[in-house]
Amino acid sequence: MITETANRLKSAAPLLSQTTALNDLRLLSHGGTSRRHFNVTGQLSAKVPPTPKPRERVEIPGLEKITWGEKMHYALGLAKPVYPKWERDYKDPRHYNSPPLQEMPLYKEQTCYVFSQRSSVLEGVRQALWLTKANLTAGLPPQILSLAHDPANQIPDQDERVQDVIKRARFWDTTVRRPRKPQYCHTLLNNLLHLCGSLQSTHPALGKRMLSENYTLCVTWERGEDLFQVRGKNGLLLNSMAPLAPLAGKQEVQSTTENVLETFYPISPAIDLQKIHAYKRDNYTGFKDDYPYPHAHTLYFLESGEVIPRLHPPQLRAKMIMFAYGNALARAHRLYGPQPQSILDHPITVQAVGTNGRQFEFVVFQLNTTDLRDDQGIKNQVWLDEDNLLYDFAKVRPLIKKKVVKVPAGLSGYHPETFSKFLALYLHGAVKDGIIAE
Structure with missing residues (x-):
C-alpha cells in the first residue's frame, strides 16, 4: 500500500x-x-474531507452533571461548568448589548425608509423625482444661464486662472508623482470656490455667506402610505443671509398640476433605502434658530471614491436632488410648520453641484409644496444639467500607443463653459436683473 x-x-x-x-x-x-x-x-x-460536526450536547432532565468547577482547574472526565452571566454594576460602552428591537424606547411599528449619504438608489434620478414629487427640466434655468454669459460677471483672466487651479490640483499639490483622487478633488473644489469668492469686491452680497461642513440634516415626510427620511451628513454647504428668489413664477407653478409623475412599476420606490423601526420624526436643518446664515444656497458634493460604495453618476445626481430637497423641506418646516402645505407662499430654492474632479453635475431644486401624500396637485421642480467636463485629460506622462502620442502630457481639452456655469450658480442671488445686489 x-x-x-x-x-x-x-x-x-x-x-x-x-x-x-x-x-x-x-x-x-x-x-x-x-x-x-x-x-x-x-x-x-x-x-x-468534510469537517467533523461537533457533538450535540445532551441534556438529561433531573440528572446533574459533575463538573470541575469546585476544583478551579480542568480535570479529565469531568464536565465543563456553566456559570451565570456576569452583570456589570457600571456602564461600559465597549461591552454594550442593545435590548431587543421591540423593547427600544423609539420603536415604532411603521417602517421608516432612510436616504443617507451613501444610499445608492437603483433607478437614480427617476426614483429621486418620485420621492420628492418633482418634475424634471433638462438644463439650467435661463436666469442662471444669463449670469454665465454676462461678461460683467467674469473673473479677470478667468480661463488662465482656472487652468492654473486645475494644474495645481492635478500636478503641483503633491510630493509624489501625482496626487490621489480624494486629494485632488478636495483641492480643486476649494480652489474654485476661493476663485469665485475673489469677486466679493465687485459683488458685496457675496460677503453675506458662510461655508459649513459636516453638519447633520434630518427631515421626515410621508409619500403615499410610507414614511421617508433624509438624514446624515452631506457635502459642503454654502449658506446665505437672504434666501434665493424662486426661478418659476406663480403661473408656471400652477401649471405643474397637469404634469404626470413617471413611475417605474413593478420596482418599489423604497428599493435600496435603509429600513428602520427605531427612529424619531425629527425635522432640523443642523443649525440653531439664531444662526445668522439660515438659508441654504448651494450644496457641493464630492465623489472621489474615498468612501465605499462609490456612487456612479446617476446615483450621485439622485443624491444631489434628495439632499437639496431635504434642506429645502427642513427650512419649509421651520417657516410654515410640520403640517403639509399644498402650495407655499414663497417657494424655497436650493442649488447643488457634484463633481468627481473632472466631470460636474448641476442641480437646482425649487420646493413648491410639502404635501407629498399623493401624486395630484402642485409638483416641485428640478433643473438638471449633467455630464459637464471641465477638462478632458490631465496626464503626468503622455499616453503613447504604437509609437503615437494619443494624449500629450499636461492639461488638455479645457472647457471654459463648465466653469461659467459653476460661477453662475455661485453668483446667483448676488446679482439681480443685471444690478449688483447689496
Missing part, C-alpha cells in the same frame, strides 16, 4: 513542490498517512 501511494506521489511530482512531496514520503515511510488526496489515475483531487 505504501509503495502504491509512493508511486502516485512520484507521478504527481510536477504538480507538487519538491518539499511537499518529500514530507509526504517521510510520513508514509513512518506508518502515517498523507494529507494529499489522489484520484484513481494518481492525480491530485480537489476534494477536501
Whole structure:
C-alpha cells in the first residue's frame, strides 16, 4: 500500500513542490498517512474531507452533571461548568448589548425608509423625482444661464486662472508623482470656490455667506402610505443671509398640476433605502434658530471614491436632488410648520453641484409644496444639467500607443463653459436683473 501511494506521489511530482512531496514520503515511510488526496489515475483531487460536526450536547432532565468547577482547574472526565452571566454594576460602552428591537424606547411599528449619504438608489434620478414629487427640466434655468454669459460677471483672466487651479490640483499639490483622487478633488473644489469668492469686491452680497461642513440634516415626510427620511451628513454647504428668489413664477407653478409623475412599476420606490423601526420624526436643518446664515444656497458634493460604495453618476445626481430637497423641506418646516402645505407662499430654492474632479453635475431644486401624500396637485421642480467636463485629460506622462502620442502630457481639452456655469450658480442671488445686489 505504501509503495502504491509512493508511486502516485512520484507521478504527481510536477504538480507538487519538491518539499511537499518529500514530507509526504517521510510520513508514509513512518506508518502515517498523507494529507494529499489522489484520484484513481494518481492525480491530485480537489476534494477536501468534510469537517467533523461537533457533538450535540445532551441534556438529561433531573440528572446533574459533575463538573470541575469546585476544583478551579480542568480535570479529565469531568464536565465543563456553566456559570451565570456576569452583570456589570457600571456602564461600559465597549461591552454594550442593545435590548431587543421591540423593547427600544423609539420603536415604532411603521417602517421608516432612510436616504443617507451613501444610499445608492437603483433607478437614480427617476426614483429621486418620485420621492420628492418633482418634475424634471433638462438644463439650467435661463436666469442662471444669463449670469454665465454676462461678461460683467467674469473673473479677470478667468480661463488662465482656472487652468492654473486645475494644474495645481492635478500636478503641483503633491510630493509624489501625482496626487490621489480624494486629494485632488478636495483641492480643486476649494480652489474654485476661493476663485469665485475673489469677486466679493465687485459683488458685496457675496460677503453675506458662510461655508459649513459636516453638519447633520434630518427631515421626515410621508409619500403615499410610507414614511421617508433624509438624514446624515452631506457635502459642503454654502449658506446665505437672504434666501434665493424662486426661478418659476406663480403661473408656471400652477401649471405643474397637469404634469404626470413617471413611475417605474413593478420596482418599489423604497428599493435600496435603509429600513428602520427605531427612529424619531425629527425635522432640523443642523443649525440653531439664531444662526445668522439660515438659508441654504448651494450644496457641493464630492465623489472621489474615498468612501465605499462609490456612487456612479446617476446615483450621485439622485443624491444631489434628495439632499437639496431635504434642506429645502427642513427650512419649509421651520417657516410654515410640520403640517403639509399644498402650495407655499414663497417657494424655497436650493442649488447643488457634484463633481468627481473632472466631470460636474448641476442641480437646482425649487420646493413648491410639502404635501407629498399623493401624486395630484402642485409638483416641485428640478433643473438638471449633467455630464459637464471641465477638462478632458490631465496626464503626468503622455499616453503613447504604437509609437503615437494619443494624449500629450499636461492639461488638455479645457472647457471654459463648465466653469461659467459653476460661477453662475455661485453668483446667483448676488446679482439681480443685471444690478449688483447689496
